[in-house]
Amino acid sequence: MSKKIRSAAPKAATDSTAEISLTINGEAITREVSTRRLLSDFLRHELGLTGTHVGCEHGVCGCCTVIIDGWAGRSCLTLAVQADGADIRTVESLAADDGTLHAVQQAFHECHALQCGFCTPGFLMSLVNYFERTPSPDLSEDGIRSVLAGNLCRCTGYQNIVAAVRRAAELLNVEGAKS
Amino acid sequence: MKPPQFEYQRALTIEEAIAARAANDNTAILAGGQSLLPTLNFRLGAPDSLIDISRIPSLSQIEITDSEVKIGAMVRQRQVEIHDEINQANPLLRETLAHVAHLVIRNRGTVVGSLAHADAAAELPSVLLTCDGRVEVVGPNGARSIAADEFFRFHLTTALKPDELVTAACFPVLAPGTGWAFGEIARRRGDYAIAGVCVVLSVDSNGNCTSASLGACGIGSRPIRLHGAEKILVGSRLDEDAIAAAGDAAREAVETPDDTQASQAYRQQVLATLVRRNVVRAAARAGAPA
Ligand SMILES: Cc1cc2nc3c(=O)[nH]c(=O)nc-3n(C[C@H](O)[C@H](O)[C@H](O)COP(=O)(O)OP(=O)(O)OC[C@H]3O[C@@H](n4cnc5c(N)ncnc54)[C@H](O)[C@@H]3O)c2cc1C
Ligand code: FES
Ligand code: FES
Numbered sequence: 001m002s003k004k005i006r007s008a009a010p011k012a013a014t015d016s017t018a019e020i021s022l023t024i025n026g027e028a029i030t031r032e033v034s035t036r037r038l039l040s041d042f043l044r045h046e047l048g049l050t051g052t053h054v055g056c057e058h059g060v061c062g063c064c065t066v067i068i069d070g071w072a073g074r075s076c077l078t079l080a081v082q083a084d085g086a087d088i089r090t091v092e093s094l095a096a097d098d099g100t101l102h103a104v105q106q107a108f109h110e111c112h113a114l115q116c117g118f119c120t121p122g123f124l125m126s127l128v129n130y131f132e133r134t135p136s137p138d139l140s141e142d143g144i145r146s147v148l149a150g151n152l153c154r155c156t157g158y159q160n161i162v163a164a165v166r167r168a169a170e171l172l173n174v175e176g177a178k179s
Numbered sequence: 180m181k182p183p184q185f186e187y188q189r190a191l192t193i194e195e196a197i198a199a200r201a202a203n204d205n206t207a208i209l210a211g212g213q214s215l216l217p218t219l220n221f222r223l224g225a226p227d228s229l230i231d232i233s234r235i236p237s238l239s240q241i242e243i244t245d246s247e248v249k250i251g252a253m254v255r256q257r258q259v260e261i262h263d264e265i266n267q268a269n270p271l272l273r274e275t276l277a278h279v280a281h282l283v284i285r286n287r288g289t290v291v292g293s294l295a296h297a298d299a300a301a302e303l304p305s306v307l308l309t310c311d312g313r314v315e316v317v318g319p320n321g322a323r324s325i326a327a328d329e330f331f332r333f334h335l336t337t338a339l340k341p342d343e344l345v346t347a348a349c350f351p352v353l354a355p356g357t358g359w360a361f362g363e364i365a366r367r368r369g370d371y372a373i374a375g376v377c378v379v380l381s382v383d384s385n386g387n388c389t390s391a392s393l394g395a396c397g398i399g400s401r402p403i404r405l406h407g408a409e410k411i412l413v414g415s416r417l418d419e420d421a422i423a424a425a426g427d428a429a430r431e432a433v434e435t436p437d438d439t440q441a442s443q444a445y446r447q448q449v450l451a452t453l454v455r456r457n458v459v460r461a462a463a464r465a466g467a468p469a
Binding site for chain 1: 180181182183184185186187189209212213216217219220221231233255257277280281282283284286287367368369
């Protein structure tokens with residue numbers, strides 16, 4: 001039985017496109033993008049910022065989380081065109097130029113809050129933004145787990161991630177964090 | 180997966196959004212995108228064009244009057260959750276929003292988007308219904324107001340016409356002394372609930388219940404008022420027997436057949452339990468004698 005050979009793939013996508021200008025990790029850029037391009041794919045495939053991971057593409061796993069105009073959001077549930085004019089921060093922005101880790105990264109490191117690391121960028125960006133946005137974070141077991149509920153990790157069993165949140169609070173001098 | 184092809188239109192005014200809506204009968208409004216983008220990524224929907232309303236300034240307004248909390252279509256769920264004046268006017272919103280998805284999703288998802296999406300298991304539609312709230316809508320023929328019990332028709336289906344736009348949701352202010360509660364049972368935090376129950380009630384100085392509104396999500400094809408339970412509670416002293424009877428009366432409201440999450444019998448049990456728990460909490464907040 002012969003299988004029909006497929007005709008050549010189209011050379012150029014027939015997608016409609018739009019020009020967007022935005023700031024990514026402090027750098028201003030302008031690009032032409034397909035209107036259906038997800039922000040996650042724009043960051044990874046077009047800008048090479050592969051620290052933002054992609055797991056589920058429907059908002060459940062959290063590993064694509066970035067900070068959009070000061071609020072953490074799923075880059076897989078945001079179109080690149082929606083981010084026109086926005087200020088985006090990704091995991092690449094967290095450590096200082098000399099490699100000094102952000103307090104939340106440092107806490108993950110100290111508490112062994114990652115194994116394969118696939119989920120880690122999403123946890124970091126959700127938590128960094130949580131601490132930025134929450135003057136008195138709820139550091140009870142229940143409070144921490146409710147913040148972590150939006151990110152899935154298949155490796156750690158979460159215990160060490162909970163510990164890292166408490167440690168990050170200490171490093172950030174959050175009131176109520178034990179030192 | 181990735182979304183299918185569509186035209187992207189950015190409306191800068193309500194008029195532009197309505198014109199784009201009227202020009203094609205297969206458009207979708209893009210608000211926070213937290214339900215629309217999953218739908219597109221799963222290829223469950225294929226609109227010809229998306230109309231992005233996020234840059235229409237008037238839709239980001241919050242207005243609190245003596246009688247209503249009016250939440251514009253681009254106000255994010257998280258904004259409402261942390262808004263202290265809204266919490267004073269209608270504390271059900273903060274209590275309920277804690278159960279809606281995850282914090283990061285609430286940062287982008289809008290209150291109106293959740294109502295317009297009208298998932299039968301979504302929490303906010305049941306609150307709008309229980310409080311007797313309404314939505315404000317604009318179309319080519321002008322503005323109109325739709326009461327909650329008119330608005331929610333079926334799972335993912337509302338009374339909105341394809342050329343209309345919801346501009347705001349209006350939740351009544353709860354009078355001082357009103358008892359209120361929202362609670363749900365879900366398999367995991369942030370999941371749509373197996374069932375959720377919203378209660379608003381009032382009690383007179385003798386401890387008699389003078390009014391009771393109860394509504395539930397997750398038990399049928401749309402948010403449902405629990406009229407049987409309401410009838411039992413009004414006029415009662417909100418004693419243990421009346422509350423247990425109200426829970427039992429609610430069972431028959433469950434329409435959802437056995438599904439992968441729960442059997443119908445289990446859902447009835449969950450609903451009865453939630454009615455009891457939430458009436459007890461609402462009664463305590465109304466200052467009813469324990
Ligand atoms: C992982 C995950 C978990 C979730 N869990 C829950 C949950 O537990 N409970 C819950 O209730 N929700 C849950 N959601 C859904 C979430 O609450 C959505 O934010 C909300 O349902 C839609 O709001 P939006 O602004 O994102 O709307 P969009 O996604 O932009 O729009 C949703 C739909 O409503 C229409 N629409 C939006 N705004 C308007 C308007 N102004 N006029 C007319 N039509 C409009 C759109 O065209 C679309 O069809 C979850 C979402 C995710 C991704
Ligand atoms: S890839 Fe965005 S939440 Fe999973
Ligand atoms: S460390 Fe492997 S998924 Fe979290």
